[in-house]
Amino acid sequence: MLEIPETRPLTLSDVTIRLAERTLLAVSATVMPGEVLTIMGPSGSGKSALLAFAGGFLDPAFDASGRLLIGKEDLTNVAANRRHAGILFQDPLLFPHLSVGGNIVFAVPPSVRGRETRRALAERALAEVGLAGFFDRDPETLSGGQKARVALQRVLVSAPHFLLLDEPFSKLDTALRQQMRELVFSRARAAGLPAILVTHDSADAEAAGGAVIEIGGEAKP
Structure with a gap:
């Protein structure tokens, strides 16, 4: 956790x-x-x-x-x-080479170990902002508002x-x-x-x- x-x-x-x-x-x-x-x-x-x-x-x-x-x-x-410091900019700045969930997993601190544990944390973060089931989506398929929510959760999971x-x-x-x-x-x-x-x-x-x-x-x- x-x-x-x-x-x-x-x-x-x-x-x-x-x-x-x-x-x-x-x-x-x-x-x-x-x-x-x-x-x-x-x-x-x-x-x-x-x-x-x-x-x-x-x-x-x-x-x-x-x-x-x-x-x-x-x-x-x-x-x-x-x-x-958790930083949010004007643009979401999601990594295009990672999935939506991969963007969030990237920010999870190294102290959280285990691939499944890190994925579960990211999935929970997505669900908190109405994006349950979006883990494997390409960021380019998201709307502007969805990208902004992913960027926010990526910041927050970084503790x-x-x-x-x-x-x-x-x-x-x-x-x-x-x-x-x-x-x-x-x-x-x-x-x-x-x-x-x-x-x-x-x-x-x-x-x-x-x-x-x-x-x-x-x-x-």
Whole structure:
């Protein structure tokens, strides 16, 4: 069985990101387990750079200072592959050479041993989002909403310690967008995962229900 990590708050401590000596953003915030911090701002404002800082893959062209902590553990200088960040992007980014279920099995931690055990975990993850029986399907046969659900479950089975959401709803149509907002935020709450969402859509922020920081502004309750 998949071991669920202990839920801990995520803290951005005096994080400042600059590009060519221009300050893009300065943020200090703590995100409690199951809550979502929304960072809002237009394209080019530094939203995605903040997620890259949190994920450990910030482009060297940017200059960053400050600390990232999960609980009391300082992740600032920890390699990206050891931060246990679950990341959802605008595109599902499913592996085309793997089946739908294979995409999920790929993310199951190595500590879960046994082919049948790993497959059963993936099948259960698919069933949780209405995709029972889809394990052997080709990802290209899925609708946009189905691909988004597979991408979400792939992130969750990886046993992340926190979530980074990079405008994951922006390419969905209006009806699917609302469904995916409800699904992503409810699953984050159920798993007790702190999450950072970057978006330019105020409806995303409203659905997230947590604090909002506008680039260059202050947190709003």
